[in-house]
Amino acid sequence: MKSSYCADKIHGAYIIWDNFSACIASTSRLLFLQRLHPPPPRSTSSLCQLTAHTNMSMHTSLRRTAATITTSTTTILPSRLPQSSTTFICSQCRHATLLRRPKRPYTFTQLITLSDGSTFTHRTTSPAPIYRSTRDTRNSVLWNPSSSKLMNVEDDEAGRLAAFRAKFGRSYDSAAPPADENSADAKKEAAEAKAAQAEEDNMLDLISSFGKRAPPPPPEKKNPYKK
Amino acid sequence: MAGRESSRYLSRALPRAAAPSIRPQGFLLRRNVSDEAPARRLSDHLTDLESTSSFSTPVAASAASSFDPLARAAARKTKLPRGRYQFRSPKYDRGPLHPHQPPPESHPSSRLFVPGPFSSPRAEQSYESTVAPDIMTLCYVHTPPGFKPPPKAPRLREWDDSSPYHKNRVLRGPRGGDVLRLLRKPIKFNNIPEIERITIHSYVKNAAAENSTWLHVAGIAVQAISNMRVETFKSKSSVATWGIHPGRDTVAVKAELFGENMYHFLGKLVDVVLPRIKDWEGVKGSSGDSSGNITFGLEPESVALFPEIEVNYDMYPPKMIPGCHITLHTSAKTDKDARLLLSAMGLPFYGKIVN
Numbered sequence: 001m002k003s004s005y006c007a008d009k010i011h012g013a014y015i016i017w018d019n020f021s022a023c024i025a026s027t028s029r030l031l032f033l034q035r036l037h038p039p040p041p042r043s044t045s046s047l048c049q050l051t052a053h054t055n056m057s058m059h060t061s062l063r064r065t066a067a068t069i070t071t072s073t074t075t076i077l078p079s080r081l082p083q084s085s086t087t088f089i090c091s092q093c094r095h096a097t098l099l100r101r102p103k104r105p106y107t108f109t110q111l112i113t114l115s116d117g118s119t120f121t122h123r124t125t126s127p128a129p130i131y132r133s134t135r136d137t138r139n140s141v142l143w144n145p146s147s148s149k150l151m152n153v154e155d156d157e158a159g160r161l162a163a164f165r166a167k168f169g170r171s172y173d174s175a176a177p178p179a180d181e182n183s184a185d186a187k188k189e190a191a192e193a194k195a196a197q198a199e200e201d202n203m204l205d206l207i208s209s210f211g212k213r214a215p216p217p218p219p220e221k222k223n224p225y226k227k
Numbered sequence: 228m229a230g231r232e233s234s235r236y237l238s239r240a241l242p243r244a245a246a247p248s249i250r251p252q253g254f255l256l257r258r259n260v261s262d263e264a265p266a267r268r269l270s271d272h273l274t275d276l277e278s279t280s281s282f283s284t285p286v287a288a289s290a291a292s293s294f295d296p297l298a299r300a301a302a303r304k305t306k307l308p309r310g311r312y313q314f315r316s317p318k319y320d321r322g323p324l325h326p327h328q329p330p331p332e333s334h335p336s337s338r339l340f341v342p343g344p345f346s347s348p349r350a351e352q353s354y355e356s357t358v359a360p361d362i363m364t365l366c367y368v369h370t371p372p373g374f375k376p377p378p379k380a381p382r383l384r385e386w387d388d389s390s391p392y393h394k395n396r397v398l399r400g401p402r403g404g405d406v407l408r409l410l411r412k413p414i415k416f417n418n419i420p421e422i423e424r425i426t427i428h429s430y431v432k433n434a435a436a437e438n439s440t441w442l443h444v445a446g447i448a449v450q451a452i453s454n455m456r457v458e459t460f461k462s463k464s465s466v467a468t469w470g471i472h473p474g475r476d477t478v479a480v481k482a483e484l485f486g487e488n489m490y491h492f493l494g495k496l497v498d499v500v501l502p503r504i505k506d507w508e509g510v511k512g513s514s515g516d517s518s519g520n521i522t523f524g525l526e527p528e529s530v531a532l533f534p535e536i537e538v539n540y541d542m543y544p545p546k547m548i549p550g551c552h553i554t555l556h557t558s559a560k561t562d563k564d565a566r567l568l569l570s571a572m573g574l575p576f577y578g579k580i581v582n
Contacts, residue, residue, distance in 0.1 A: 096319035099329060099338040103456045109346075110534070112499060120349040122491045125451045126535040133499050140502035142509060142575050 115139045348490035350497070350572065358571045359419045365567065366414035382407060409518045409560040420519070420559035420568045425484040425492060427453050429551040432469045435462070435476035445549040446480045451535040453482040453492055480549075495534070496553070497573040504529045509575035512566075517582075519559035521569060524552050 107123040111130045116138040137143040141150045156162055316329045316338045332339045370376075383398035401407060412418060427449055434442040446457045460479040462471045471478060484492050501507060510523040527550045531540065536548065555574075559565040563582040570576060 096321045099316070099318060099320055101338050102341050104341065105450055105454060105456065107454050112495075112534075114498065120494070121346070122348060122495060123346060123454060123487070124491070124495070124535055125454055126538045128534070128538050131499070131534045133503075135503045137498050137502050137573060142507070143502065143573070 344487035346487060346491075348487060348494055350494035351487075351490040354421065354490075354572065358568065359421070361571060362564075362567060363414060363416060363419050366564070368413060382410075411560040411564070414564070418558070420557050420564045422489065422493065422555060422568070422572070423485075423558050424556045425489045426481060426554040426556065427484070427492075427551050428479060428481045428554070429549040430479045431549055432466070432471070432478065434478050435471045436469055439477075440544065441547060441549075442477060442480065444544055444547040448530060448536060448543065448548055449480050449482050449551065452530070452533045453484055454488050455482040455484060457482045493555075493572065499534060500529065500532050501574075503532045509577035510569075512576045512578040512580035515562035515565060515581070517562050519557045519561060519565040520554055521557070521562065521565050522552055522554040524550060526550050 105125050107125055108127050108129070109121050110124045110126060110128060111119055111121050113119045113130065113132045114136045115134060118138070139150060141147070144150055154161060314330075314336050316336050317327050318338070320329055321327070329339075330337045334340060335342070381398075382401060384401070385398055386393040386396055388394070414420070429445050429449055431441045431445045434445075442459065446459065449457050457480040459477050460481060462473050462476050462478045465471060465473050504525075505528075507529075510521065514523055515521045527546075527548045530536065530551055531548050536543065555565070555569060557565040557568055559568060561582060566576055566580065566582075
């Protein structure tokens with residue numbers, strides 16, 4: 001045991017303890033001394049008084065612990081001891097706690113329409129019955145990283161933007177087309193290869209599209225240089 | 228509440244037939260020394276017993292005929308007051324020793340009862356139908372039959388007994404830091420990570436320096452986006468530049484979302500709000516507390532994008548809409564699993580992923 005401040009007075013009024021282990025030890029010592037010098041007729045009630053003293057000196061509210069239960073006095077028969085040691089800690093609080101009813105904000109059911117037309121309902125504090133979103137996971141690039149529709153890619157099939165840039169563009173603009181385009185030979189070769197590829201594609205298309213309807217015309221492109 | 232059992236003394240002392248309780252009284256097996264006087268013997272108890280059964284004694288005819296509850300109810304001119312038909316929970320919790328105990332929180336007559344859930348949120352449905360089986364499949368690790376994993380080193384290191392002072396010393400923590408990480412078990416059908424709760428927290432620094440309007444606005448804004456009443460908190464630490472003293476200034480509001488509310492909030496956040504944030508890259512990959520809880524913050528402008536705030540944006544005083552921190556608490560044991568779950572639920576992550 002640690003050397004804790006222990007001041008006992010057996011038949012006196014005050015008992016001071018520093019910590020709980022000291023309390024147990026001194027209680028047992030007290031009982032031991034009691035056995036050595038049996039006081040004039042004393043029963044369980046006197047023991048209770050003693051334990052009450054201990055409680056008072058601990059400066060807590062009523063607290064039943066193992067110390068009060070591990071008692072063995074001569075008045076109680078040994079056969080009548082049901083529990084050897086039970087730790088029953090009961091810290092009593094005397095106030096009554098108000099059981100507050102939980103407050104919940106009123107919620108409405110709202111239909112959310114996403115930008116692609118899909119809908120779902122959710123509970124919300126907003127009173128608007130329908131919420132139409134213009135920007136959501138269906139048309140945001142972060143959620144559709146592979147979607148070419150959402151990418152900021154310039155449509156320039158006729159090559160007009162490139163031609164404009166080559167003529168009037170600054171250095172950072174005109175750097176976009178490849179450097180070997182200027183050489184006439186490379187240009188011719190590329191054109192020939194392209195034509196051959198196109199012819200082959202045409203033939204393949206003709207074969208595969210036999211008996212099918214004609215494909216719909218391509219949508220109009222937004223080209224600022226086109227009327 | 229520590230002990231909710233009703234008193235064994237009072238339950239004996241008071242006749243409880245008059246006030247039927249909802250909870251059945253536990254069968255009391257414990258005897259005390261003080262219950263019985265030491266002088267009393269077994270034979271004394273036997274003399275207390277009646278020699279004849281109560282069933283054999285005839286009931287008085289008048290008592291049987293007078294008992295007609297239906298007729299009594301029909302003869303009554305007015306209805307009984309409402310309280311006579313309905314059990315009402317006590318208004319106060321008077322402690323575990325009081326004979327009149329409030330019913331459990333889950334009982335509809337309890338004052339703390341919160342009804343619900345009323346709907347099955349979309350995010351929850353997608354979790355149950357798609358995300359959970361996917362995660363279980365992704366995390367499956369096949370071991371051939373008869374495979375035994377190699378024994379792992381103990382998490383707490385023992386002391387080598389080089390010194391006699393090592394005896395009975397507490398074990399050492401792991402190498403390279405004192406933090407004992409959570410133990411990750413292989414993910415099976417019964418421990419698929421799921422979102423447990425979402426915390427929305429908002430620290431309003433102007434609440435201390437200026438007036439409480441900031442706190443009221445923050446509370447209402449957080450309540451609007453979360454469908455929950457918020458709690459307020461006082462500052463724990465001192466921030467001299469903002470004039471905040473610990474324990475004096477109420478500076479923060481918090482809402483904790485569980486179950487239905489949580490999934491409604493998550494769906495709304497992911498589907499509607501986050502895509503509208505300008506130049507938002509995603510949740511930072513290094514966020515998380517390394518035990519499966521991921522936090523990210525929203526700027527005041529982003530909080531204003533919630534449909535509930537947008538619908539009456541003018542009602543909020545200008546510039547007073549708060550930013551907030553949103554913590555997603557998952558049952559995953561590592562951040563890696565938590566990120567797997569949250570990215571499957573639609574939350575993008577960016578940057579260096581730190582697990």
